[in-house]
Amino acid sequence: MLNISKSIRLRILEILFKSKASHLGTSMSCVEILISVYSTIDCKKILVKAEDRCRVLVSKGHAAASTYATMHHFGLITYENLKTYHLDNSDLCGHVSHGVSCVEHSTGALGHGMPVAVGCAVGLKAKGFKRARSFVVCGDGELQEGSIWEALLLAGHLKLENFCLLVDYNKISSITLTNNVSNLEPLKNKFESFSCSCEIVDGHNINQIKNSIKSNMFKGKPHVIICNTIKGKDVPFAENQPDWHYKTLDEKLFIEAKQHLNNQ
Amino acid sequence: MRNIVIEKIHSLMKKNDKIFFLTADMGINLVEIFKKDYPKRYLNVGIAEQNLISISAGLANLGYVPVVYTISNFLIHRCYEQLRNDIVLHNYPIILLGTSSGYDNAPLGPTHHVIDDWGHLKNFENFEIFSPVSNHFAISKIEEVLDKPRPCFFRLAKGDFSKIEDKKDFYITKKLKGDETLFISYGNLTSTLLKLNNDNSRNIMLLNKIHPILDNTEIIETVKRFKKLIIVEDHFSISGIYSTFCIMKNKYSLKQDIVSFSPNKYDLKVGTTQEFYLKKNKLDYESLKKLH
Numbered sequence: 023m024l025n026i027s028k029s030i031r032l033r034i035l036e037i038l039f040k041s042k043a044s045h046l047g048t049s050m051s052c053v054e055i056l057i058s059v060y061s062t063i064d065c066k067k068i069l070v071k072a073e074d075r076c077r078v079l080v081s082k083g084h085a086a087a088s089t090y091a092t093m094h095h096f097g098l099i100t101y102e103n104l105k106t107y108h109l110d111n112s113d114l115c116g117h118v119s120h121g122v123s124c125v126e127h128s129t130g131a132l133g134h135g136m137p138v139a140v141g142c143a144v145g146l147k148a149k150g151f152k153r154a155r156s157f158v159v160c161g162d163g164e165l166q167e168g169s170i171w172e173a174l175l176l177a178g179h180l181k182l183e184n185f186c187l188l189v190d191y192n193k194i195s196s197i198t199l200t201n202n203v204s205n206l207e208p209l210k211n212k213f214e215s216f217s218c219s220c221e222i223v224d225g226h227n228i229n230q231i232k233n234s235i236k237s238n239m240f241k242g243k244p245h246v247i248i249c250n251t252i253k254g255k256d257v258p259f260a261e262n263q264p265d266w267h268y269k270t271l272d273e274k275l276f277i278e279a280k281q282h283l284n285n286q
Numbered sequence: 287m288r289n290i291v292i293e294k295i296h297s298l299m300k301k302n303d304k305i306f307f308l309t310a311d312m313g314i315n316l317v318e319i320f321k322k323d324y325p326k327r328y329l330n331v332g333i334a335e336q337n338l339i340s341i342s343a344g345l346a347n348l349g350y351v352p353v354v355y356t357i358s359n360f361l362i363h364r365c366y367e368q369l370r371n372d373i374v375l376h377n378y379p380i381i382l383l384g385t386s387s388g389y390d391n392a393p394l395g396p397t398h399h400v401i402d403d404w405g406h407l408k409n410f411e412n413f414e415i416f417s418p419v420s421n422h423f424a425i426s427k428i429e430e431v432l433d434k435p436r437p438c439f440f441r442l443a444k445g446d447f448s449k450i451e452d453k454k455d456f457y458i459t460k461k462l463k464g465d466e467t468l469f470i471s472y473g474n475l476t477s478t479l480l481k482l483n484n485d486n487s488r489n490i491m492l493l494n495k496i497h498p499i500l501d502n503t504e505i506i507e508t509v510k511r512f513k514k515l516i517i518v519e520d521h522f523s524i525s526g527i528y529s530t531f532c533i534m535k536n537k538y539s540l541k542q543d544i545v546s547f548s549p550n551k552y553d554l555k556v557g558t559t560q561e562f563y564l565k566k567n568k569l570d571y572e573s574l575k576k577l578h
Contacts, residue, residue, distance in 0.1 A: 128376065138372055141342060142344040145306075148350075175332070
C-alpha cells in the first residue's frame with residue numbers, strides 16, 4: 023500500500039509542477055485519507071453512476087490535485103485527462119469540480135461539502151440503499167466554518183449511520199496554525215458531543231483509517247475519523263510550512279521532491 | 287396563496303415520488319401533513335438555512351426534487367453562497383418557496399422586511415422567479431415545475447389573489463388604452479393595482495413571472511404601445527423589475543419613459559401594517575391614484 027501513496031504523490035508533484043499550481047501542502051496531507059476511502063468502496067459503481075453508489079465528497083476542494091491523482095489511480099480519471107490539470111481549457115480546475123466525470127460535487131468555498139454529503143446520506147437512506155455510504159473529507163481549518171457544525175448536529179440527531187466524516191488534521195489552516203487562530207481542541211470530545219462516534223488515527227496509515235471506516239459504519243450513529251496528518255507530507259522542504267499552501271514548484275525543487283520520494 | 291400551494295404540492299407527492307419537502311422549522315399547522323403522510327420524503331433541518339440548501343443539493347444528487355420552504359427573509363440572503371455553489375452551479379432542480387415577502391411582516395422590523403430578496407437571484411443563470419398575482423397561476427406553475435424540475439423561486443405574498451384567473455406569465459387589464467401610461471407590478475401589490483383600475487380607467491400589467499422576462503416579446507410589444515411605464519414594486523428598484531425594464535429599453539431601443547416607485551432604504555420605524563410602509567414609499571392606493 024505504501025507504493026500507492028508514493029505513486030500518487032509523484033503524480034501530484036508532476037501535475038503541480040507542470041501547471042505551476044499551488045496547494046501542494048494540503049494535497050500531500052490527505053493522500054492516505056483519499057486512498058482509504060476509494061479503496062473501501064466499489065469504484066465501478068461510481069464509474070457507471072449507479073444510483074446506489076457510495077458518495078465521496080472532498081469538501082476541502084483545494085485538494086484537487088490530490089483528489090484527481092487518487093481518482094486516476096482508482097480508474098476514475100484517465101492519465102490523458104489528469105495531465106491537463108490546471109491548464110487552459112481543461113476540466114480539471116484548481117478546486118474540485120463536478121465538471122470532471124465521477125466527481126460528485128464541486129467544492130472550493132469551505133463548509134459546503136459536509137452538508138451536501140449529509141443530504142446524500144439522507145437521500146441514500148430514504149431510497150433504501152442500505153449498503154451505500156456517504157463520505158466527506160474536510161480540512162481542519164474548514165472546521166471553523168459554522169455550516170460544518172449545523173450539518174453535524176443534524177447528522178447526529180438523525181443517527182445517520184451511513185455517514186462518515188474524515189478530518190485531515192494537518193494543524194495548518196491557510197496562513198498559520200489552525201489552533202492558534204481558533205482552537206479546535208478537544209476535537210474528539212466535540213464530535214462525540216454531537217452524537218457521533220469518533221476515532222483518532224494516524225492519517226498516513228491506510229490500515230488504521232480503513233479499519234476505522236469498516237468497524238464503525240452502520241453502528242447507529244455518524245462516524246468521524248480525525249486523521250492526524252502532516253501538511254506537505256513526504257516533501258521535506260514543504261512539511262509543516264504554511265507558505266506551501268500557496269507556493270509553486272520550480273524545476274530544482276520538483277527534482278528534489280521527486281528524488282526524495284523515489285529514495286523512500 | 288401559501289396554503290393552496292402547499293396543498294397542491296402535498297397532493298402531487300402521491301404520484302411523484304421524487305418530491306422531497308424540506309423546511310427550516312417554519313410552517314406551523316401547515317407542513318405537518320408531509321411528515322405524517324411522507325415521512326421518508328420530509329425533513330425539518332432545524333433553524334439552519336445554510337444547511338437547508340446544501341442538504342437539498344445532496345438530495346438532488348440522489349435524484350430528488352427538493353421543495354424548500356421557509357420565510358423569504360431567511361431563504362435567500364443567508365444561503366446565497368449555498369444557492370450559488372451547491373444548487374445553481376450544478377443546475378440542480380430546486381423549488382424555493384418563500385413566504386412573508388415585501389412588508390408582509392410589517393411590525394417585525396427591517397430584518398423581516400423582504401424588499402431586496404429576489405433581485406439577488408437574478409444573478410443566477412437558469413433561475414426562474416415567480417411572484418404570483420393569481421392563485422390559479424401559482425398552482426398551475428407548481429405542477430409544471432414539479433413535472434419539469436428546474437431551479438426556481440416562488441415569492442409567495444399574503445393577500446387575496448383569487449380575482450385573476452389567467453395562468454399566463456403576466457396579466458393585463460382587458461381594455462388597454464394603449465396611448466398613455468402603463469402601470470407594471472407584481473406580488474403583494476396586486477390588490478392595490480386592481481383597486482386602482484376599479485373604474486377601468488388605468489392600464490395595468492401584473493407579472494406572475496418576474497425573471498427572466500427581459501426578452502419576452504409579448505411584454506415588449508405590449509409596453510411599446512404606451513408612452514410611459516410606471517413600475518410599482520415592494521423591492522429595491524436597482525435589482526427589481528425597474529432595472530429589468532431599463533435594460534429592456536436599452537436592448538430593444540424602446541422610447542418609453544420609465545418611472546419607478548419602490549422602497550429605496552431599510553426602515554427602522556415600526557409600522558403595524560403593510561400599508562404604513564406602502565404609504566411611506568408612495569406605493570399605497572391614495573398615492574398611486576394621483577399618478578398618470
